Amino acid sequence: MAKDSTKHLTSKLLPKKNLEQFLDALLKQYDVIAPVEQNGFSRYQKITRGTECCLKYRLPRNSIKEFFLPQDETLFFFEPGAASLSDAPSAKREPIIFPVRPCDVRALTILDAVFDDEQFSDSYYVEKRRRMRLIGMACLEPDDTCFCETFDINSTDGTGCDLFLTEVEDSYIIDVLTTKGKTLIKTLADAPQELIQKKKQQVAARRKSQSLKLAEVQNFLKQCFESELWEEMAAKCLSCGACAFLCPTCHCFDITDDVAGKIGRRLRSWDCCMFPKFTLHASGHNPRTKHAQRLRQRIMHKFSYFPENKSLIACVGCGRCVVACPVNLDIREILSTLASSTHPASP
Amino acid sequence: MELENQIEHELRERAQQLLAENVVDLIIGYGRGTLPNRVTPVFIRKPQDANMLVWNNHCQLNLVSYLQRMQSSSKIGIVVKGCDARSLVGLIKEKQISRDRLHIIGIVCDGILDTRATGEPPIPYASCQHCEVNVPPLYDILIGSPDEIKPKKPSELDAELAAFEALSPAERWKALEQEFSRCIRCYACRNACPLCYCEECFVDQTQPKWISEGTHPSDIMIYHLVRALHSAGRCGECGACERACPMGIKLRLLTQKVSRDVAELFQDKPGIDLERPPALHTFSTDDDNSTFL
Amino acid sequence: MKKVKPHSQKNQSQYKPSLARIIAIEVESAVRDTRTFTLEFLDDAAREQFQYLPGQFAELSVAGAGEAPISITSSPTQPHPEFCIKRMGVVTRAIHNLSVGDTIGVRGPYGNTFPLETMEGKNIIFVAGGIGLAPLRSLIIYMLDAQHRSRYKDITIIYGARSPGDFLFKRDLKQWAQRQDVTYHETVDKADETYTGKEGFVPQLLEEVAPKSANAIALTCGPPIMIKFVLQGLTKLGFTPDQIITTLEMRMKCGIGKCGRCNIGPYYVCIDGPVFSYRQILGMPQEY
Numbered sequence: 062m063a064k065d066s067t068k069h070l071t072s073k074l075l076p077k078k079n080l081e082q083f084l085d086a087l088l089k090q091y092d093v094i095a096p097v098e099q100n101g102f103s104r105y106q107k108i109t110r111g112t113e114c115c116l117k118y119r120l121p122r123n124s125i126k127e128f129f130l131p132q133d134e135t136l137f138f139f140e141p142g143a144a145s146l147s148d149a150p151s152a153k154r155e156p157i158i159f160p161v162r163p164c165d166v167r168a169l170t171i172l173d174a175v176f177d178d179e180q181f182s183d184s185y186y187v188e189k190r191r192r193m194r195l196i197g198m199a200c201l202e203p204d205d206t207c208f209c210e211t212f213d214i215n216s217t218d219g220t221g222c223d224l225f226l227t228e229v230e231d232s233y234i235i236d237v238l239t240t241k242g243k244t245l246i247k248t249l250a251d252a253p254q255e256l257i258q259k260k261k262q263q264v265a266a267r268r269k270s271q272s273l274k275l276a277e278v279q280n281f282l283k284q285c286f287e288s289e290l291w292e293e294m295a296a297k298c299l300s301c302g303a304c305a306f307l308c309p310t311c312h313c314f315d316i317t318d319d320v321a322g323k324i325g326r327r328l329r330s331w332d333c334c335m336f337p338k339f340t341l342h343a344s345g346h347n348p349r350t351k352h353a354q355r356l357r358q359r360i361m362h363k364f365s366y367f368p369e370n371k372s373l374i375a376c377v378g379c380g381r382c383v384v385a386c387p388v389n390l391d392i393r394e395i396l397s398t399l400a401s402s403t404h405p406a407s408p
Numbered sequence: 409m410e411l412e413n414q415i416e417h418e419l420r421e422r423a424q425q426l427l428a429e430n431v432v433d434l435i436i437g438y439g440r441g442t443l444p445n446r447v448t449p450v451f452i453r454k455p456q457d458a459n460m461l462v463w464n465n466h467c468q469l470n471l472v473s474y475l476q477r478m479q480s481s482s483k484i485g486i487v488v489k490g491c492d493a494r495s496l497v498g499l500i501k502e503k504q505i506s507r508d509r510l511h512i513i514g515i516v517c518d519g520i521l522d523t524r525a526t527g528e529p530p531i532p533y534a535s536c537q538h539c540e541v542n543v544p545p546l547y548d549i550l551i552g553s554p555d556e557i558k559p560k561k562p563s564e565l566d567a568e569l570a571a572f573e574a575l576s577p578a579e580r581w582k583a584l585e586q587e588f589s590r591c592i593r594c595y596a597c598r599n600a601c602p603l604c605y606c607e608e609c610f611v612d613q614t615q616p617k618w619i620s621e622g623t624h625p626s627d628i629m630i631y632h633l634v635r636a637l638h639s640a641g642r643c644g645e646c647g648a649c650e651r652a653c654p655m656g657i658k659l660r661l662l663t664q665k666v667s668r669d670v671a672e673l674f675q676d677k678p679g680i681d682l683e684r685p686p687a688l689h690t691f692s693t694d695d696d697n698s699t700f701l
Numbered sequence: 702m703k704k705v706k707p708h709s710q711k712n713q714s715q716y717k718p719s720l721a722r723i724i725a726i727e728v729e730s731a732v733r734d735t736r737t738f739t740l741e742f743l744d745d746a747a748r749e750q751f752q753y754l755p756g757q758f759a760e761l762s763v764a765g766a767g768e769a770p771i772s773i774t775s776s777p778t779q780p781h782p783e784f785c786i787k788r789m790g791v792v793t794r795a796i797h798n799l800s801v802g803d804t805i806g807v808r809g810p811y812g813n814t815f816p817l818e819t820m821e822g823k824n825i826i827f828v829a830g831g832i833g834l835a836p837l838r839s840l841i842i843y844m845l846d847a848q849h850r851s852r853y854k855d856i857t858i859i860y861g862a863r864s865p866g867d868f869l870f871k872r873d874l875k876q877w878a879q880r881q882d883v884t885y886h887e888t889v890d891k892a893d894e895t896y897t898g899k900e901g902f903v904p905q906l907l908e909e910v911a912p913k914s915a916n917a918i919a920l921t922c923g924p925p926i927m928i929k930f931v932l933q934g935l936t937k938l939g940f941t942p943d944q945i946i947t948t949l950e951m952r953m954k955c956g957i958g959k960c961g962r963c964n965i966g967p968y969y970v971c972i973d974g975p976v977f978s979y980r981q982i983l984g985m986p987q988e989y
Contacts, residue, residue, distance in 0.1 A: 100656045101524035104590065122654065123592070132592065133622035136716040141765040144720055144743070144804040180972065181957040184714050206443065286986060297449040299473070302594035303654040313961030316716065316954045318767040319620040325765050327716065330621040332960070333594075338612050339962060340988075342952050343769070343790030346925075348965075348988040352477075358988070362964060369967040387596050387652035388469060389441040389448035614791050 072260075073235040074252040075226070080233075084111030084159065087245065091194070092156040094128055096121040105158070114159070119204050120379055124309030125158055125165050129172060129189045132306070136185070136327040141320055149326070151188070157245070160198035164209040164377040166221040168309030169195075174371040175312055185329075194241055197222030198233075201263055203270035206380030208393060210272035214377060217264040227260050234260045270378065273393055274400065275364075278374065281403040282365040286357070290402055294395055295353040297388045302333035304382035304392075305359065310375045313339070334358045360395060415515060415552045416463040419487070422513065422549055424458035426485050432511045434478060435485035436471045437461040445523045449474060461487070463551075468520045468533070470648035472496045472602035475505050483509055489517040491535075493544030494644030494679025495602040500546075501686060502642075504605055514547030518557050524656065534566045535647035535660055545680045572661045573668075584629070584662065590655040591628045597659055598635060600652035603642050610634060636662045641670045641687035644679040673698075715957055718762050718806030719747035724781065726801055732866040734788035735832060736797060737774065739781050740805065751810060753777055754817065755840035756948070756976040759784070759809030760956045766795030770953040772975070773810060774835040776842035778849070782807075785835040785869060811956040812975050815840050815920065815946060824855040826912045828931050830903045830923025831862055834869055836948055836975075837922050841877070850882065857884040857912050861903035861927075865889055865896040886910055904930035907938075914939035920946045932979060945979035949989050965989055 075083055087093050088111065095114040096103035105121045105128075108114060135149035169190070176186035200207070200216035209216060219225025223242030226233040234252045237243050252260075285291075305311040315332040318325055332339055335355050341347045349355050367375040376392070383391050419437070426432045439450030439460045447467050450460050451474075470492045476499075478484055488496055493514060499505050519532035519539065531537070542557045543550065565573070575583060595611075598604045610618050611631050619627040643663050650659040670676055673696045674687035725739035742748040753759075753773055761784060762768040769792035775783035788797045799805060825844065829837050844853050858877055862868045868887070878885040888899040888906045899906060903923065912919070919940055921931045928947060935945050951963035951970040963970035966985040968977075 099590070100658075102656060104655070122656075133624070136714065139764040143764075146717055146720075148714075175959055178958075181715055181959070183957075183959060185716075296451050296477075297474070299596065299599035299652070301596035301599040301652070302592075303596045303652075306592045306594045307654055312959070314954070314959070315621055315962075316768055316960070317621045318762075318765050319622060319624075320765045327762075327768075328620065328622050329716070330623070331592075332621075332962070334961065336595075340952055342950065343793065348951070354988065358964070361966075362961070366964065366967045383443070385654035387600050387654075389443065389446045391442040391448075394442055617791070 071237060072252040072257055073237065073246050073249040074256065075233040075235055075246075075249055077228075077231050077233065081111030081114070083249075084108070084114055086248070087157055087159075090154070092152065092154045094125075094156060094158045095160075116160070119200065119207075120162060120164075120381065122381065122385065123307060124168065124379070124381060125161060126168065126172060126309050126312070128156065128158060128193065129169070129186055130176070130312055130314070130331075131329075132331045134185060134329040136316070136329055139325050139327070140323055141325050152192075155192050155194065157194040157196060159196040160226060161195045161222060162198060162200055162379075163214050163216050163218060163220075164207075164379040165309050166195065166197060167209075167212065167214050167377045168379070169221065171310045171367075171371075171373055171375050171377070172312055174373055194245065195222045195224075196242075196245070197225040199225065199227040199264065199267075200270075201228065201267045203268060204380060205271075206383045207270035208273055208378035208380060210270045211275055211378050212374055212376065216270065217267050227264065229256050229260045229263060232256065271393070273378075273396060275396060278364045278396070278400075279368050281400055282361055284403050285399045286361070288399065288402060290398060291353040291357045292351075294390070294398065295351075295356040298335070298352045298356050298390050299388060300335050300337065300352055300355065301387065302331075302335055303385045303387060304390075305333040305335055306331055307381040307385050309377060309379055309381070310363070311359075334362070356390075356395075360392075360399075364396070416461070418551050419463050419513065419515070420458045420461050422551065423452065423461055423485065424455045426511060427452065427458060428455040432481075432483045432485035434481040434483075435461070435487070435513075436474055436478070437485075437487040437513075438463065438467045438469070438471070441466075445521070451478075463487075463515060465519065465521045465532075466523065467517075468523070468648075468651050470495060470600065470602055470646045472499065473600060473648070475499065475510075475602070476605055481509075483511060485511040485513055487513045487515060488544050488547070489515055489520075489646075490541035490544045491517075491539065491644055491646035492602075493546050494541060495646055497546050497679040497682055498603055498642050498644060498686070499605075500682065507682075510548075512544070512547045512549075514544030514550045516543055516550065516552030516554050516557065518542060533647055533651065534568060535645060535650070535664070538566050539645075541680070546682060566660075566664070568658065569661060569664055569668075573665065584632075585625055587657050587659075587661065588628050588632055589625065590657055591623070591632070592655055593623065593628065593631070594654060596652040596654060597649035597657075600648045601639070602646075602648070603639055603644070604635065632659070632662060636666050639663065640666045641674065641676065641689070642678050643667055716808070716955070718760070718768075718808045719744070719751070720804050721747070721782075721807050723799055723801050723803050723805060726799075729785060729869040729871075730867050732864065733832070734797065735785060735869060737783050737785045737870075738796065738799075738805070739775075739783045740807065741781055742807070743804070747807075751782065751807070753782070753810035754814040755843045756814035756836060757810040757812045758836075758953075758956075758975060759807050759811065760953075761786075761792070761796060762806035762808070763792060763795040763799065764806065767792050768806070768808070768954070769793060769796075770811075770956060770971070772836040772839075772948070774838050776839050776846065778843055778846040785832065785838075787832050808956060811971055813973065815976050816918075816978075817843075820918050821852045822854065822916075824913070824917040825853050825857070826917060826919040827856075827858045827860075828903060828907055828919060828921040828923075828935075829858075829860045830927040831867060832869065833921075833923030833927070834860055835922075837920055838870055838873060840920065842873070845877075845880070845883065854916070855884065856882065857886075857910065859886045859888075859903060859906055859910055861888045861890065861906060861923075863890045865893055865898075884910075902930070903927050904934045907931060907934045911938060914941075914944060918944050918946060922948055942980035942983055943978055946976060947979065947982065948975040949977055949982070950975065951989060 098115040176183040363375040438447040519536035676687040721740040774785040958972040
């Protein structure tokens with residue numbers, strides 16, 4: 062998606078003090094989605110003024126997936142009993158997300174593999190993906206819950222974005238990566254060579270995030286399917302959906318009907334393999350009744366089944382689930398525990 | 409030795425003893441987490457593992473929510489704070505767990521630090537700042553000394569809750585709508601709550617279906633309001649629901665408001681007295697009927 | 702199993718159903734609340750697009766109640782698609798409440814098909830229990846159709862139901878029993894005074910009939926406990942896991958490999974199934 066042969070057209074300069082102004086200018090024409098301060102964290106949401114944007118936290122608590130696969134999406138409207146269906150109106154203004162981190166951009170390529178595959182393309186997702194503009198931002202310092210390095214994500218690389226910002230002193234250097242991006246920065250001055258040089262040094266000296274030793278994760282997980290460790294690890298799992306709903310790659314959903322008075326809609330809503338009801342048949346039979354079976358499904362799907370089908374690991378190391386899990390069931394620990402159980406000799 | 413370390417030291421010793429002497433076959437306690445300021449539940453079955461137990465002012469989880477899952481253990485040791493013990497008393501009263509199967513390891517607690525607050529010095533959770541139940545109302549062994557707890561100002565209400573109470577009903581509704589607009593329906597609050605033990609939660613029922621699967625504000629509101637009303641007169645005010653919320657929703661505005669109403673209407677504080685039936689499980693002609701329309 | 706080439710619907714909503722009218726409702730079993738609905742699409746484009754083969758399923762929906770995956774019980778050699786539906790949950794209940802002339806939403810066809818080419822030139826054994834006959838009936842009618850019959854050798858049908866009232870597709874059963882080119886056996890778990898046929902479970906009948914495994918393919922469908930013993934029985938008769946074909950049921954929602962519900966190991970039942978060989982099933986986690 063968003064493939065564009067435009068190489069770095071040029072690098073632009075945005076002094077940090079002008080950021081709000083920059084966003085206000087974008088808001089005249091676009092819907093802008095940016096992190097907004099909450100109580101101790103930030104959250105991506107639509108903003109109305111540039112001042113609402115909060116860059117205090119590296120990653121907003123929610124991921125950007127909800128702007129491509131909304132938690133609540135009307136597939137179409139109907140009148141119960143009537144033999145006609147009508148489309149949900151689409152948003153008028155084109156949206157922009159600012160800023161997007163490289164891990165979340167990788168997550169979009171994982172979602173693309175699901176929703177824009179050759180066999181069945183999902184028009185709802187594809188349309189939103191086509192309309193979206195992404196303004197990325199480099200991570201020069203990772204958080205202690207970041208482990209994107211595990212998946213070879215270069216946190217200073219803007220591939221997949223329309224514009225890509227790197228913080229240099231009290232400015233952002235903006236790399237223009239697509240023609241779509243170019244239209245957003247018309248009024249900005251070129252970045253001085255001196256700062257571009259400085260940016261290069263910073264990028265070279267970036268501190269990398271944690272890299273888990275997951276060599277051949279697909280294979281060692283296959284050996285672990287019957288492991289007793291699942292029961293042990295899942296003992297504390299609450300079976301809530303915090304991990305999956307904050308995860309930028311988890312994409313399971315439900316389709317149900319929602320009727321209010323004379324108008325009904327077919328609704329696509331997020332669902333989660335950690336919920337016992339997820340696999341419950343109408344007959345009452347349920348193939349995954351235990352916490353351990355469901356935890357195993359989530360891990361196996363991300364690190365074994367998905368890679369087997371799509372040649373991509375369905376995790377980007379953003380660490381949102383690590384931060385948000387109410388009982389500190391840490392996916393990094395799950396993986397390393399399983400890895401060492403199959404390679405007891407390795408250090 | 410610092411107070412916390414003393415407690416931790418004693419906790420490990422007692423736990424080891426309990427397991428070694430087969431008083432219990434499982435101890436549910438807190439262990440070291442993978443992040444600073446976080447602990448994680450541990451399930452200990454061998455005496456030599458007792459040193460995995462930790463106690464510090466980050467032990468925010470209410471471990472009572474795990475009890476009903478531990479069907480295979482005949483006698484369970486469980487580490488509880490004052491508030492946790494209140495929900496445990498509730499579960500015993502509602503016959504969800506037998507008192508005989510429990511060995512309650514009560515810990516004197518002076519409040520848990522709010523991991524979300526970024527300021528210095530760290531402050532306790534709002535629900536802890538005004539807590540009067542520093543000593544568990546029910547225990548088999550008590551660790552820590554109640555004398556070392558600085559007395560709270562019980563009359564003083566949590567400022568946010570006070571501000572919420574001062575609002576008109578319409579404004580309160582708006583404030584709740586604002587809070588719940590962040591809800592992602594992950595049900596961490598429900599699943600972290602020891603008293604939310606319904607085999608099938610009403611939100612999961614399909615026949616009849618009470619609420620839709622989407623994020624319409626009315627559906628989300630119904631979930632939270634029904635949960636609050638269902639726990640009225642039962643809630644032990646531990647705050648586990650609020651702390652579990654990944655979106656930082658101030659659930660206590662609702663739960664503690666309901667608790668205060670119950671206290672006012674029925675002069676009851678749930679989870680303190682093992683003999684007294686939950687306020688909303690009984691009826692007396694003297695009950696305050698002002699809330700009926 | 703054969704993957705079906707999807708219809709090109711690149712820019713079209715994958716989730717919007719075509720509308721069809723119910724043109725006939727047959728009460729198959731009053732005991733089990735099972736009925737067969739015959740549908741006719743409201744517009745020609747939808748009818749043209751609904752090209753299916755035995756083994757596939759569709760998502761049927763009633764506006765306001767929702768969608769459910771239902772296997773197609775008719776054969777493409779028949780003029781109209783048919784769905785045999787047991788009243789179970791919210792959606793199937795809503796479908797049962799519909800009458801002839803009412804509209805119903807249809808998405809599909811989805812899923813793979815029975816391995817039609819692999820089965821050519823072979824003896825075919827059907828082993829079905831209860832409503833498990835619904836997907837197999839599509840293939841039986843397909844094979845018995847004049848334009849296909851010569852491609853398959855001996856056809857044996859072993860069918861069982863809990864009680865005589867539980868037999869589905871009674872008119873078809875009668876026809877199959879009368880045909881010279883079909884060997885038909887049936888049994889009931891428990892007989893009543895009106896019933897003169899065999900009494901006993903399907904796996905027992907399979908053992909008695911003892912079909913030969915040489916150059917044969919067995920297809921089985923029914924309740925999980927029956928399948929378990931039928932698989933054992935077939936194995937005892939010398940059938941290899943490659944010679945045994947069955948279908949899996951999962952709680953499918955999207956039908957197109959996205960929603961994640963029907964994922965078992967690397968498979969998605971909605972696109973890699975619902976038809977699987979016993980060999981494939983042996984290689985997947987037992988989470989069905």
